[in-house]
Amino acid sequence: MDGERLFCDIALAARIERAEARLIAESSGAARARRGDSVGFARPFAGGVASFAEADSPFDKVAGLGFAGVPDAAELDEIERAFAELGAPVQIELCQLADAAVGAFLTGRGYRLESYENVLGRRVGDATFPDGVRYCRDDELETWLAEVADAFAVADTEGLPSHEEFPRGTVIDAMRDMAGVLRFVAERDGDFAGGASFRVTDGIAQFTGAATVPVHRRRGVQTALLRARLAVAAEAGCDIAVVTTQPGSKSQQNVQRQGFDLLYARAILVKGTSAISSSGADSRQAS
Structure with a gap:
């Protein structure tokens, strides 16, 4: 039912994390296909995935683990070596509802x-596709990528800033490589006001990023993009929609106003060199 609050148990969290791991693995593979080489990897690991797409990519991470027991130490040794050989830290995104023993295991390893x-x-539930939003045409993909990347670069100052900063070209490549997505354009007075993307994985509508051009912020653009994707999710037969935001951000506030409930947090655990940034420019949400 549309108005019913969504409770997240361990089974639902595991389902969402599997979908996230699949998105990362497929997008990592798309990065290698774009380049035409075999540099990097996306390998199963402890029920999730360990991925290196390319230098400084948002798909360089370990995700989805914590629901299949504590990782094997020798297997994690191999993962750490694989990242080190490519000059990258190991970043693990660990769901709050994962086995607590996994967090203890990882902190014990540094x-x-x-x-x-x-x-x-x-x-x-039932949703109506809003006016002012349309699908992105194939012939305007480059414009969509450029506009959305520029909007991501001007982050909102509310909430916890992202710990990552990605070069503009890397953001564009990551959005281009995001596997299986539909893209949407929001317009105001004939101008590009914002863009968003969406994909379906095992009945889950994954809202895979949205950004609003700064001059058009606080004008309902992100709300319209959310409603458009909810309408398409209903048409696709999805039972739930999920979105990732920075804690305490305007994006989080916007999605909660559209009926989204906070399901869980992911802890970002890192071993090795990591550049901490306060810019908040990432591939998730910018209001």
Whole structure:
């Protein structure tokens, strides 16, 4: 039911984390296909995935683990060596509802807590596609990528800032490589006001990023993009929609106003060199 609050138990969290791991693995593979080489990897690990797409990519991470027991130490040794050989730290995104023994295992190996991100969700019910939003055409993909990347670069100052900063070209490549997504354009007075993307994984509508051009912020653009994706999720037969935001951000406030509930947080655990940034420019949400 549309108005019913969504409770997240361990089974639902595991389902969402599997979908996230699949998105990362497929997008990491798309990065290698774009380049035409085999540098990097996306390998199963402890029920999740360990991925290196390319230098400084948002798909360089370990995700989805914590629901299949504590990782094997020798297997994690191999993962750490694989990242080290490519000059990258190991970043693990660990769900709050994962086995607590996994967190203890990782901190015991020298992983440090750097940040958090929130996962929110809602049931998908009947929704109407709003005026002012349309699908992105194939012939305007480059414009969409450029506009959204520029909007991401001007982050909102509310909430916990992202611990990561990505070069503009890397953001564009990551959005291009995001596997299986539909893209949307929001317009105001004939101008590009914002963009968003969405994909379906095992009945989950994954809202895979949205950004509003700064001059058009606080004008309902992100709300319209949320409603558009909810309408498409309903048409696709999804039962839930999920979105990731920075904690305490305007994006989190916006999605909660659209009926999303805070399901859980992910702890960002890092071992190795990591550049901590206060810019908040990432591939998630910018109001």
